[in-house]
Amino acid sequence: MINKPYDQQVPGAQELKKSPTGINGLDEITGGGLPLGRPTLICGSAGCGKTLMSIEYIIRGALEFNEPGVFMAFEEKAEELSTNVASLGFDLDQLVADKMLRVDHVRIERSEIEETGEYDLDGLFIRLGYAIDSIGAKRVVLDTIENLFSGLDNQSVLRAELRRLFQWLKEKGVTAIITGERGEASLTRQGLEEYVSDCVILLENRIANQISTRLLRIVKYRGSMHGTNEYPFLIDEEGISVLPVTSLLLNAPVSTESISSGIESLDIMLGGGGFYQGSSVLVSGTAGTGKTSIAASFANATCLAGKRCIYFAFEESPMQIRRNMQSIGMDLNTHVEAGLLEFHSSRPTLHGLEMHLVAIHKKIRKFKPDVVILDPITNLITVGSVSEVKGMLIRLVDYLQNEQITVMFTALALNNTLNEQTDEGISSLVDAWVLIRDIEFNGERNRGLYVMKSRGKGHSNQVREFIITNEGLDLVDVYLGPHGVLTGSARESHILDKQTGKALHGQALSRKDREVSRKRKLLEAKIAGLQTEFESVEEELNKVYLEEELRTTIHEQTRLEMIDKRKGNKGIR
Amino acid sequence: MVTEEQTWELRLYVAGKTPKSVSAINNLNKYCEEHLKGKYKIEVIDLLLQPQLAEGDQIFAVPTLVRKVPVPIRKIIGDLSNEEKVLVGLNIIPLNQPVSE
Numbered sequence: 001m002i003n004k005p006y007d008q009q010v011p012g013a014q015e016l017k018k019s020p021t022g023i024n025g026l027d028e029i030t031g032g033g034l035p036l037g038r039p040t041l042i043c044g045s046a047g048c049g050k051t052l053m054s055i056e057y058i059i060r061g062a063l064e065f066n067e068p069g070v071f072m073a074f075e076e077k078a079e080e081l082s083t084n085v086a087s088l089g090f091d092l093d094q095l096v097a098d099k100m101l102r103v104d105h106v107r108i109e110r111s112e113i114e115e116t117g118e119y120d121l122d123g124l125f126i127r128l129g130y131a132i133d134s135i136g137a138k139r140v141v142l143d144t145i146e147n148l149f150s151g152l153d154n155q156s157v158l159r160a161e162l163r164r165l166f167q168w169l170k171e172k173g174v175t176a177i178i179t180g181e182r183g184e185a186s187l188t189r190q191g192l193e194e195y196v197s198d199c200v201i202l203l204e205n206r207i208a209n210q211i212s213t214r215l216l217r218i219v220k221y222r223g224s225m226h227g228t229n230e231y232p233f234l235i236d237e238e239g240i241s242v243l244p245v246t247s248l249l250l251n252a253p254v255s256t257e258s259i260s261s262g263i264e265s266l267d268i269m270l271g272g273g274g275f276y277q278g279s280s281v282l283v284s285g286t287a288g289t290g291k292t293s294i295a296a297s298f299a300n301a302t303c304l305a306g307k308r309c310i311y312f313a314f315e316e317s318p319m320q321i322r323r324n325m326q327s328i329g330m331d332l333n334t335h336v337e338a339g340l341l342e343f344h345s346s347r348p349t350l351h352g353l354e355m356h357l358v359a360i361h362k363k364i365r366k367f368k369p370d371v372v373i374l375d376p377i378t379n380l381i382t383v384g385s386v387s388e389v390k391g392m393l394i395r396l397v398d399y400l401q402n403e404q405i406t407v408m409f410t411a412l413a414l415n416n417t418l419n420e421q422t423d424e425g426i427s428s429l430v431d432a433w434v435l436i437r438d439i440e441f442n443g444e445r446n447r448g449l450y451v452m453k454s455r456g457k458g459h460s461n462q463v464r465e466f467i468i469t470n471e472g473l474d475l476v477d478v479y480l481g482p483h484g485v486l487t488g489s490a491r492e493s494h495i496l497d498k499q500t501g502k503a504l505h506g507q508a509l510s511r512k513d514r515e516v517s518r519k520r521k522l523l524e525a526k527i528a529g530l531q532t533e534f535e536s537v538e539e540e541l542n543k544v545y546l547e548e549e550l551r552t553t554i555h556e557q558t559r560l561e562m563i564d565k566r567k568g569n570k571g572i573r
Numbered sequence: 574m575v576t577e578e579q580t581w582e583l584r585l586y587v588a589g590k591t592p593k594s595v596s597a598i599n600n601l602n603k604y605c606e607e608h609l610k611g612k613y614k615i616e617v618i619d620l621l622l623q624p625q626l627a628e629g630d631q632i633f634a635v636p637t638l639v640r641k642v643p644v645p646i647r648k649i650i651g652d653l654s655n656e657e658k659v660l661v662g663l664n665i666i667p668l669n670q671p672v673s674e
Contacts, residue, residue, distance in 0.1 A: 107631045112647050114662035117597075117654035122588040123620060123632040130624035152634070152650075 022060030025242030044203030108151030232354030262301030271457030285436030
């Protein structure tokens with residue numbers, strides 16, 4: 001997984017063997033787990049999760065690594081303990097019945113104990129030894145051994161006996177966790193850290209701005225590399241999750257595959273195809289510019305392509321988003337039912353930033369989505385400063401890039417400096433940045449969409465008008481004319497103007513055409529008249545000619561008849 | 574007031590024959606003979622031999638003396654070298670000390 005830096009340990013020499021905890025993230029930080037066969041001290045103030053972490057170590061050991069464990073409780077009874085962890089889905093009683101776990105409650109009642117003379121803690125040793133041997137335990141928890149100090153007077157005996165106990169545990173070869181209350185000046189109230197020197201883990205519950213964050217720090221870990229930072233951790237219905245800071249090297253794999261934004265025209269603006277897979281996208285804009293709609297449309301497109309999407313909403317409830325998107329023609333319900341889409345809504349003030357990150361991590365690891373949407377990140381500023389939010393997002397983006405998951409953030413931009421900064425700060429992180437800006441003109445506001453950047457793609461430098469209709473989202477070319485950029489009704493009216501002009505122009509043209517045809521008809525009529533005239537003249541001329549010919553023929557005939565008559569040769573014929 | 578019917582059931586947990594165990598056993602026997610003659614029962618349990626019994630009486634230190642009867646249960650840990658503390662702890666009124674009128 002993400003424990004790259006720890007793989008670079010020196011080979012050869014006998015490395016410290018580790019006992020994996022099975023707790024999400026803790027093994028990454030410790031480079032494999034707790035020191036095998038040695039005691040580890042978990043300290044922290046009340047209610048910071050010491051008992052839970054130690055019992056989870058035992059339970060996970062039993063369930064995941066087949067290592068039986070003994071839990072020696074100085075505070076809680078076995079029944080209380082099993083009720084407490086039942087809420088995390090662990091069945092202690094079953095484990096006890098399976099001989100994978102033994103819970104021994106050591107009750108120290110000050111009022112019924114009298115001390116006289118010398119004694120030692122052999123009773124405890126024997127009890128523990130018996131418990132370990134009866135199930136062949138590999139893991140032991142002593143929670144909280146400091147209770148001995150409040151129950152017994154003779155501190156010098158106790159201290160000597162504790163030293164002997166830890167030595168004895170080492171000899172037994174069990175991996176032990178000892179929990180201790182945080183002291184005023186030292187890590188634990190009774191200075192247990194003197195005795196347990198192999199590994200010390202400090203848990204803390206820090207409250208900043210009324211929001212508490214659980215933090216874990218490995219104070220020391222002899223003979224092993226370990227993460228030194230404070231790591232936030234989360235306790236939820238599945239136990240503890242620790243978030244390791246992901247590798248800070250920029251060596252995440254890259255993809256050349258594209259993933260559609262769900263708006264065809266936006267894909268084109270982005271340089272074709274949409275966003276790169278595994279990239280991070282920022283959609284920012286002022287209130288009501290349709291950021292959530294773009295995000296939902298991205299989710300919709302992802303699910304339509306058969307991919308998985310997880311949607312973290314910090315402003316609206318899932319029902320609200322689904323209803324609202326229905327109104328613009330997006331049916332997200334079917335995707336939810338098909339198991340492709342998952343919504344997670346929480347108020348940012350639910351817990352600290354780090355906790356949000358841990359929670360997001362956890363859900364992503366579980367759901368294994370192709371696309372993650374965070375809507376909106378600006379709300380997180382209510383629980384952290386700008387730089388903290390940026391820090392958190394860097395880590396999230398880093399993790400997602402490694403996992404080749406595309407992420408879309410939406411950010412609200414107000415017209416004040418704080419949020420301008422947010423834009424600036426986060427925009428350097430992301431691979432693509434879509435900005436929606438209100439264009440106020442002519443008594444109305446219209447949405448202008450710009451692609452501010454799209455790393456690795458030749459993106460459009462033009463503004464488009466972003467419109468939301470019942471059928472969905474669309475981008476329209478804005479009109480660039482002599483009067484500047486026109487949007488909304490101004491654009492419409494300009495288009496109308498143009499259409500009117502065209503119609504008038506067409507009208508003029510057709511009038512000319514008719515004039516021409518009329519002229520033609522006139523001329524044609526004239527031509528027909530002349531033709532008729534010509535025909536009559538021609539006929540006249542022809543008539544004279546025919547008469548002449550007729551006359552000649554008749555004359556000839558008459559002459560021949562005359563000759564016949566003169567000869568009087570009737571009989572000859 | 575110690576009534577005639579009252580008996581003491583005592584259980585002493587030790588771990589092997591260590592000097593502490595031995596002195597605890599000796600001390601206990603001595604006190605009981607002195608103050609509770611004929612009214613007590615002592616059971617010595619060696620946890621090395623019967624480790625499973627440690628949990629039942631919530632033993633974590635040895636030697637531990639547990640007063641089972643009369644109730645409530647009382648525990649005295651240590652080698653029982655301080656007689657007064659043991660007697661107070663067991664709620665026994667020493668016989669050689671006059672009972673206040």
